[in-house]
């Protein structure tokens with residue numbers, strides 16, 4: 001789908017990938033971008049990039065009233081970027097795993113699902129559109145040190161497949177984005193090679209414009225997805241060596 005002239009909403013717009021997405025959408029000529037953030041003051045600097053096109057919106061994706069209010073305010077969207085998420089960096093057998101898993105499921109899975117439910121009718125009323133969901137390459141294979149997060153992203157991946165089928169007849173394209181490590185607040189302090197949020201946003205927008213259903217926006221995610229296609233058990237075994 002072309003971005004030029006379209007209206008988009010980006011959740012978690014004050015975060016690393018979210019802000020980069022807003023910048024890239026602006027570059028590609030989006031007519032309006034709703035920068036959805038939990039705290040409105042966190043969108044202040046971003047809005048200054050173009051006060052005519054970037055519209056801050058309060059949105060907590062775990063709060064039904066907040067989602068309903070955002071949907072009522074943003075009725076003209078063509079593209080929904082479900083980007084908001086959290087990673088508690090917790091392994092499944094850690095004493096805090098249940099608490100972390102519940103929070104991650106609440107935000108990453110239930111929050112994203114609630115957004116799809118609230119915004120799909122708006123896209124349908126406009127004749128169609130696109131829902132892009134930021135999953136993760138470790139939603140396709142579990143990395144034990146981030147075990148609870150991976151499980152929540154695996155749920156997101158399954159959700160993407162299900163709603164893709166349900167929304168296709170309504171001319172709504174549902175896509176999945178599966179980044180590897182990206183240099184944002186989420187990975188701060190984790191020592192590993194990371195892609196920049198700007199290169200990831202650039203690749204995401206290329207994929208959106210090319211009509212891709214699966215987007216692997218950085219070298220590591222491309223490599224892991226190719227390995228998964230060839231030998232998924234081998235990848236699982238390799239990732240199993242990265243223990244907490």
Ligand SMILES: NC(=O)c1ccc[n+]([C@@H]2O[C@H](COP(=O)([O-])OP(=O)(O)OC[C@H]3O[C@@H](n4cnc5c(N)ncnc54)[C@H](OP(=O)(O)O)[C@@H]3O)[C@@H](O)[C@H]2O)c1
Pocket residue numbers: 011012013014015016017018037038039042059060061062083084085086087107111134135136137178179180181182183184185186187
């Ligand atoms: N960084 C990576 O290596 C990586 C890799 C693969 C996938 N991802 C995914 O990419 C997406 C963006 O992550 P990021 O790396 O840009 O991390 P980030 O800089 O920490 O940004 C996360 C964003 O999500 C928002 N958020 C969290 N809970 C929310 C809620 N309940 N309602 C609304 N917004 C909420 C945060 O808002 P506040 O500022 O208010 O907390 C923040 O804007 C996430 O879905 C993440 O899982 C990241």
